[in-house]
Amino acid sequence: MTLTDPAQTLAALIRCPSVTPEEGGALTTLSGMLSELGFTNDRVTFSDEDTPDVENLYSRLGSSGPHLMFAGHTDVVPVGDAGAWTQDPFSGAIFDGEMYGRGAVDMKGGIACFVSALARLIKKKGPPKGSVSLLITGDEEGPSINGTEKLLSHAAAKGEKWDAAVVGEPTNPDRMGDMIKIGRRGSLSGTLTVEGTQGHVAYPHLADNPLPGMMALAGALLDPPLDGGNERFPPTNLEITSVDTGNPATNVIPARCTAKFNVRFNDQWTPDSLTDELRRRLDQAAADAASQGQRSPVRFTVSFAERASPSFLTRDDALIEALSAAVEEATGRMPALSTTGGTSDARFIKDYCPVVEFGLVGKTMHMVDERVAVSDLETLTGIYELFLERWFESAVAR
Structure with a gap:
C-alpha cells in the first residue's frame, strides 16, 4: 500500500x-x-x-x-x-x-x-x-x-x-x-410529561385528559421563537420529536402524555439560561390555561438531559x-x-x-x-x- x-x-x-x-x-x-x-x-x-x-x-x-x-x-x-x-x-x-x-x-x-x-x-x-x-x-x-x-x-x-x-x-x-x-450550535434534549386521570371517553367528567394541557405547553415551547439568530449563528430551533400517551384504545382517555424535544441553540444561550427560559414558558402556559377556565390545572413535569452540549x-x-x-x-x-x-x-x-x-x-x-x-x-x-x-x-x- x-x-x-x-x-x-x-x-x-x-x-x-x-x-x-x-x-x-x-x-x-x-x-x-x-x-x-x-x-x-x-x-x-x-x-x-x-x-x-x-x-x-x-x-x-x-x-x-x-x-x-x-x-x-x-x-x-x-x-x-x-x-x-x-x-x-x-x-x-x-x-x-x-x-x-x-x-x-x-x-x-x-x-x-x-x-x-x-x-x-x-x-x-x-x-x-x-x-x-x-x-x-x-x-x-x-x-x-x-x-x-x-x-x-x-x-x-x-x-x-x-x-x-x-x-x-x-x-x-x-x-x-x-x-x-x-x-x-449547542444541543439540549428534554422530556415533558403532563399528568391526567384515565377514564371512559363517554364520561369525560370522571376523567382528566392530559392532551389539551400538552398542546398548550408544547405551543408555548414553540412560540414565540426563542431568538432571531445573529451574524454568527442561525436562529435557535426547538423541535418536538415525539408525543406519546401509550394508549392504543380510541374509547379511553389516557392517564398521561409525554413529549420529547430537542433544542439546537446559538451563542445567545447557555444550557442553564435556556432551561430557565423553557421552564418559565411552561409555568406561564400552565397558569394561562388555568386562568382561561380549563377544567383542571395542568399538572406537568419537565426534565432535561444531563449531557447538554454548549x-x-x-x-x-x-x-x-x-x-x-x-x-x-x-x-x-x-x-x-x-x-x-x-x-x-x-x-x-x-x-x-x-x-x-x-x-x-x-x-x-x-x-x-x-x-x-x-x-x-x-x-x-x-x-x-x-x-x-x-x-x-x-x-x-x-
Whole structure:
C-alpha cells in the first residue's frame, strides 16, 4: 500500500468493519500507517457503567511546538440492509469513479486524506517543524462517552498540549470547498410529561385528559421563537420529536402524555439560561390555561438531559485563514464559514485549543451506498497538504 495515495489508505480502512463500538481492525490498520510515517502510538480503552468498552488511538509525530491536532473517528454506523447496497459495504470497491463503503465520507475518508497529505509532505519536505498528532476515537457514532472526551483528558494528563485542531468531518454540502465549520450550535434534549386521570371517553367528567394541557405547553415551547439568530449563528430551533400517551384504545382517555424535544441553540444561550427560559414558558402556559377556565390545572413535569452540549465559536484567525486559503487555492472557491449542522467531537476539543472542521462532501453519509468521488479524495488530500504547510509556516513565525 502506498500511503501517499488516499484511495489506497481509505480502502484499507473501509475494509475494517468497525461498527460502533467494535474496533474492527481500523485502529490497528491506522496505527500501522502512522508508525510507517514515524508516529508513536498510544492505544487506550475506556470503560463506563452501562456503556460498551471503546478502543481509541492517540498518535504523535514530533516532540516540540507548535502542535497541530487532527481529530476524527474510525467507528461507523451500521450498514442497514446490506442487500440494498450495490457494492459490498466493507469492500472499498471503486465503481464509475466513486469508492463505496460504510465510512467512506463519515469519516474514514477524512482520516485517509490527512494521512496521505502527511505522507506527501514528509516525502517532499520532511516532517513539519513542530508536532502533529492524531486523536482518533471509536465512539463518535455511539454514546460518545468512552471516546474523544476521555482521550483528550488522558492525553492532557500526560502533558499533551495543542495549539490548534482540525476535525475531518464531512462539512461540504454539495462540492469540495463549500464550507468550513468554525463553531457549532449547542444541543439540549428534554422530556415533558403532563399528568391526567384515565377514564371512559363517554364520561369525560370522571376523567382528566392530559392532551389539551400538552398542546398548550408544547405551543408555548414553540412560540414565540426563542431568538432571531445573529451574524454568527442561525436562529435557535426547538423541535418536538415525539408525543406519546401509550394508549392504543380510541374509547379511553389516557392517564398521561409525554413529549420529547430537542433544542439546537446559538451563542445567545447557555444550557442553564435556556432551561430557565423553557421552564418559565411552561409555568406561564400552565397558569394561562388555568386562568382561561380549563377544567383542571395542568399538572406537568419537565426534565432535561444531563449531557447538554454548549454552543461555541472559534476565533483563531490564523487557523481559519490558513485553512480557507488552502481550500481556495485547491478549489478556486472561498469556503463559507459556518456554524450549522449537528454536534461533533469539536465540542470537546474546543476546551483544549481552537478547532475548525473540514472534510469531504457529506451527501451520502449514513446512507445505503455511502460513497466518495475518488477525485474528491485527491482534492481533500491536496487541501490538507497545503494547510499543513501554511499553518506550520505561520505558527513557527509567530
